[in-house]
Amino acid sequence: MALSQFQFLGYKILKSIIELDETISENSGLEIGFKTSGTVNKNDLTFDLNLSVIIKNSENTLNIEINSLGNFKFEPVDDIDDISNFFYLNASAILFPYIRAYIGTLTNLSGLKAINLPTLNLTNLAEDLKKNTIILN
Known part of the structure; x- marks a missing residue:
């Protein structure tokens, strides 16, 4: 069996802030923002993706x-x-489901309503990620 040309090795959560008010309503509109950057290392044949997700609601x-x-x-x-x-x-599309699950699990364990993010098409992050990626030789 041939291995893929591009493989996901794993991820780490570097920072996690979850602040929920107990008055949070089910219908409050979520605003989801992203910041991306990356590092390509040609010698190690690795790509590191920094993906930040910021979520707020209208209330x-x-x-x-x-x-x-x-x-x-x-x-x-x-x-x-x-x-x-x-x-x-x-890369962002591969990593994001892990972040979705992390947020859903932690908010569910908080004793308040779980925040279950929708599945998102993240192709619009490609241009920003390309601008914010450095390539090391």
């Missing part, structure tokens, strides 16, 4: 900030641009 009864680090490995390539779509388009 200011919810504040969630999660900073995470996803680790990926890729196969040697002649030109890094040949696999850059894996970095910019796929």
Whole structure:
């Protein structure tokens, strides 16, 4: 069986802030924001994705900030641009479900209503991630 050209190795939660007011309502509109940056290391054949998720609601009864680090490995390539779509388009989409589950689990254990984020299409993060990625030789 051949291994994928781009592999997810794991992740770490670097910072976690979850502030819930007990008056939080089920219908309060969630505002979800993202910040991304990355590091491609050509020598180690690794890509590290820093993905931050910021969630607030319209009533200011919810504040969630999660900073995470996803680790990926890729196969040697002649030109890094040949696999850059894996970095910019796929890495955030691979990491985000783990953050969704983390937020859902912690808010569920809080004794208040669990915050279950929707599945999101994160392709719009690709351009920002590309601008905020450094490539090390």
